[in-house]
Amino acid sequence: MTTSGHTWLKVTPADSIPPREGRCVEIAGHQVAIFNTTDGLIAVENRCPHRGGPLADGILNGTAVVCPLHAWKFDLRSGACINHPEASAALVRYPTRVEDGIVSIELLQATGSEEAVTLTCEHRDRPIRWVHRKSSSSTCSGDPVAETSSLNSNPPRADTSQGNGYVPQEL
């Protein structure tokens, strides 16, 4: 199936994420942490830019999460690290919405001969592209915008051990 444009992927009932906690969900080979914050549900990549800690397991204070490994703290609204200002890395944030009690995450599905799925990176407004391949090999889809993302030291991190057909692509 090859469709184009933005779609919303239904992820989980909103009440499966308790208040002030986070949960991890895997989408397109990508670990996404969804938090039930005082500002509503916020989804970011589930990977601390410091040493890759699972942010979904961190303590959530209002809209800030604390990585359980070395206590790096991030403002989920901006994605910025709060207590290590020297670190330029910010978290990728994904648009979410809740409808009929179900949390959805926005995906950008590209057209073309290949089926590609892009998770939108909200705080920069620049999509990071993920290529959906039925085979385990992957192809570059050549999105110039995504390249800017990696310049911002905010690249998606390939994790080939999570092989279920979706292979994140660093472009």
Place this chain on the structure above:
Amino acid sequence: MERLVVVGNGMAGTACVEQILKHKARFEITIFGDETQVNYNRILLSSVLAGEKSEDEIVLNGLDWYRQNNIRLRLGVRITDIDPVAKTVTGDDGMVTPFDKLLLAAGSSPLIPPIEGCKKPGVYVFRNLDDTRALIDRSRVGAKAVVIGGGLLGLEAARGLQVRGCEVTLVHLMDTLMERQLDSRGGSYLKAKIESLGVRVLLSHATAAITGETHAQGVRFQDGSEVPADFVVIAAGIRPNTELGRKAGLTVKRGIVVNDFLETSHPDIFAVGECVEHNGICYGLVAPLLEQGKVLAATITGNKGPRYEGTAPAAKLKIMGVEVFSAGDFAETPGNDVIRYEDPALGIYKKLTLRDNRLVGAILVGETADSHRYMDWLQSKLDLARHRRALLFPEPAPDAGFDLAQVSDTKVICGCHGVSKGEIVRAIRDRGLTTLSQLKERTRASTGCGTCTELCQSLLRAVAPQFVDEEKHALCKCVPLSESQLREIVRGQRLRSVQAVLDVYGNGIGCEICKPALSYMLDMVWCGEHQEDRSARFINDRVHANIQKDGTFSVVPRIRGGVTSPEELRRIADVAEKYSVRMVKITGSQRIDLLGVRKSDLPKIWADLGMPSGQAYAKGVRMVKTCVGTDFCRFGVQDSIAAGVELERRFENLFTPHKLKMGTVGCPRNCAEATVKDIGLVGQEGSWQVVVGGAAGKKVRKADLLVTVESTEEALQAAALFFQYYRENANYLERTYDFVERLGIERVRRETVYAPIAVQQGLRARLRKSKALARDAWLEGDMPVNPTQFVQIEPMGSLT
């Protein structure tokens, strides 16, 4: 000797008498007070209402003070008449007292607006200690209270009642809360904050009547709408008590008129405090009253000279969880520069008004740390050209001693009592003061509103060679109270959840430092009868396993005393293979660690193991390490295995301020290293030594001997006393070795094994109660606290 009669035993009158005494004037002093209390700090009544302070804590001058200074004190007597010619006062008991000089410090009364039915039972005011007692008595959880008046007093009453569990509606006539101190923007920030704390606010509501047949049942407004209420508090302002002034024929306008020397129109009658009007202004705040008292003391003792020239109005709202400061003129008139900062998410609003580069007014809502600086600028009329770029940001981190070193000796640190830096420093040096309470007693600094407490402490720290910080450091910025204060609050206010503590006493959000600490505290104080909130726990305590660097977990089953069996070992081996455990390791604590387990596998592994949690991830009871003792060892003189297994059984599944490791050894050779454990039992011929506070981690410390006892049961009991004492008194994340060092082993002994029997029984009873409610955490594998506690969520929809 001249006779001085003082009418009014409140803060203004008594403070003035204190100043008079300093002049060494020879007066025979009589003070009349219509309340039955000795002089107390009226500003802190809101703290009494909110349960933060006891009545005793707000007493300013106890009976001793009157006695020592030969002051005749008559309480519960209201002066009803003054004869200015014969120079006598008459009390409501009929007694006539002559005076040579009369000091009127009659204060003020609650202003009751013309509201129909305001005399009904169930309508209260909030002015003195008796009013406060009545309100405390009336308030109960779920009671509906309406507070009329959105000024300082009304807000304090509303918050106090709300902390006591009442459902409070605050009604205000104007469209801005505290409109005399705040602009409309600042008022809206305050409103949002108060509402977020659970107080309902109705602005622009004119109260027409108190409804109800026999007693107050609600409030009706002029627009016809109504709010039901179980009781009503009127806090609409104050009115100077001027009747006596009128009777004495003094010039009276809104208040008793006084000049710059606090003289009235009668040469031997003086007045001070809320009952006076100076330059057209009646003051209702503490700082002006105390300034007036100083001037009046000079005048009345024949040292006439100092003038009272008015006080810049400054007010600080003193209620838990809401910070408001306002001073000077904040009107946005032409010619004023207005500098503003707002952060709606944090609820911070700051506004400064400047004229000719000098501060003329300030409003701070949500963050008042800088109020001292602004007050200083306001009073000194400092040219701020040099500070313009940093007007709204906090001063650089106060390295107190250094910053204060720049401050001149004449600068007043305690505005309430007018104590200067020089006076404080001299008192500390000359009297060898080392604690804040000594400083308070000696100089009265920081006994008023308390805002200068930090500064006083900084001075002590800088000047006193061996400063003793009585209050331990606040837990963190989110809950700015010490842990011992918080324990009392949790107990006293019957708070049973982390969020409740944060909402009422903190910023409502909390952080990774205070939330786990509060979680522990609640569990400890309520012995398990609290509302467990997993969101406030570190991940280890949410999934009962130790998180590893790659996000997987380690699993350590309970193996009491390190004694296992072939059958158990077989099960562990099977589990390790079945779940492809990446490493199986014997730990330093004689346990077996299965490393590299995925979160979603944890419940299955626990089920397959069929063993309880070893708590190797928790700030709790870890294990007891043992040597083989008398069973096999040819040197063993005590059964260290039996003792160790029993010790572990008695304490397991309980939480402690930090991890707690124990050891038992059957002879002084100490093969299981009991002397470097938090609690150790060291066997000797015919006795056990119970040792505590040992460490072999980042720090190595030999444990202190707590007690030597004969039987194993006595040793276990002694260990239990220390164990519970540590649980109740240590700060969170304070290991026993720091705790024992901080208190000293002598004190620990005195308060545990050598404590009175009743104290010991208390410790044991609370430990028993906690233990009875403690459960093996791994039972949650079958009964998760929420459905996604361990599972990895799978998307519902599909991508293709």
